[in-house]
Amino acid sequence: MEPSQPTPPTPPPAGGPQPGGWPAPGPYTSPGMPYAAGPYGGPPGAPGAAPYGRPPRRSTNGLAIASLVSGIVCCLPPLGLVLGLVALPQIRKKEQTGRGLAIAGIALSAASSLLLVVGLASGGFSSAWKGFQKGMDEAARSEGAYSLRTGQCFIDGNKGEKYATDVKVVDCARPHDGEVTGDFKVTGFDKWPGDGPIDRIAETRCEAISSSYALDTWKIPRDVWTSSYQPTGQSWRRGDRMVTCVLATEKTPFSGSLRSDSTSLSPDQEHFLLSLNPIERLSYEEPEDDPDEDFEANRKWAGELLAAIDSARAGLRDHDWPDTSKAALAALGKELDTASKHWGELATATDADAYWEAYDAAWEALPEDLGADARTALGLTGAPPAGEGTQA
Incomplete structure (x- = not known):
């Protein structure tokens, strides 16, 4: 007896539930068809999709980083504050990271800006800057004449040679x-002019600079003279044009x-010296x-010295001097009145014989000390430097 054939199950209605209540599986895509869209634009592992269902990595806002750096760098606090404030809305809009960096940059920049304002208002920043400049000034000192600056005293290992290579700055x-x-800059030459022209320029300019x-x-020792350090042909080619004037x-x-x-x-004091110094200079x-x-030439020189005497007389007469020095200055003024008369005769001599006749009287009338008592009354050096020689 042949076995009976099993009766095939009755198929469920299309779209109906499977036995046990499970839904029917969805349709598969055909080979070569695109994947169905995943939650981030594609299936796991597809280009542009988040791997295995994780959200994409967010970038850090560049302005937030710049804000933090600017807040740390002391000279850029306002910039860091601005960058941080601009970065915060960008971070929210673009869903970027860096909010903590921006906030830290804003805080540091705000604190630095406040300190900067306080420093400027109190003068602390100015003091700090002066200290910085002084430090840079000290660091710039070298064993050479080209780094010397006005008011510095020095020891010259070359002992007066024109081209110094061993100069050391010391406390005065x-x-x-x-x-x-x-110092001054040499101008007017397209190429190295040679030592001679620079010597002549330096002599004239440095004399005026040192006199001022x-x-x-009277404070200047007798063996101290106006001198200078000048560019060499070699330093000129490197761009050196500075002449440094010294009393040495x-x-x-x-x-x-x-x-x-x-x-x-x-x-x-300044008015007195400016009035009397031309007489002293011309006398040499x-x-x-x-x-x-x-x-x-001699009569012309006598006329120049006469003009200096008359200018000094006017300077002494027209100035309002302190009570403690008026008597000494009045006495000096009378001496200059007498000197003016005799130097007038010398400057108007008609020939050499007449010049010689007036010569001795003119020199004797000129106060030899040019007002030592007046100098002392004004608190200036009361005696000329001792020793032989003449002043620069």
């Missing part, structure tokens, strides 16, 4: 060989600063040739 209270009175720097010439000695070192100008003198510029050899 210590014995030293020279003091810087100023050291108005109280090749003999015994001296101590103390020679500076006496508006930075250290009272208005009365008498022509080398005597009147018999060059009468006109």
Whole structure:
């Protein structure tokens, strides 16, 4: 007997539930058809999709990083504050990271900006900057003349040679060989002009610079003269154009600063020296040739010295001097009145013989000390420097 055939099950209605209540599986895509869209644009592992269902990695906002860096760097606090404030809305809009960096940058920048404002208001920033400049100034000192600056005193290991290579800056209270009175830049030459032209320029310019720097010439030792350090042909090719003017000695070192100008003198002292110094300077510029050899040059010089005497008389007469010095200055003014009369005769001499006749009387009438009592009354150096020689 043949076995009976099993009766096939009755198929469920299309779309109906499977036995046990499970839903029918969804349709599969055909080979070669695209994947169904996943939650982030594709199936796991597909390009542009988040791997295995994780959200994509968010980028860090660049302005937030810049804000933090600017807040840390002391000279950029306002910039860090602005960058941080701009970064916060960008982070929210673009769903980026870096909010903590931006907040930290804003906080640091705000604190630094506040300190900066307080420093400027109180002068603390100015003091700090001056301290920084002083430190840089100290660091810039070197064993050479080209780094010397006005007011510095130095020891010259080359002892007055024109091209110094061994110059050491020292405190002016210590014995030293020279003091810087100023500097200037050589102009007017397209190429190296040679030592001669620069020597002539330096002599004229440095004489004027040193005279303005050291108005109280009686403070200057007799063997201290105006000199200069100049560019060499080699340094000129490197761009060096500076001439450094100095008061220096090749003999015994001296101590103390020679500076006496508006930075250290009272208005009365400065006025007195500016009035009298031209007489002293011109008294050392008498022509080398005597009147018999060059009468006109000598008479011209006498006229220049007469003009300096008359200018000093007016300067003393028209100034309102302190009560403690009025008597001494009045006495000096009378001496200059007498000197003016005799130097007038010398300056108007008609020939060499007449010049010689007036010569001795003119020199005797000129106060030899040019007002030592008046200088003392004004608090200036009361005696000329001892020793041989003449002043620069």
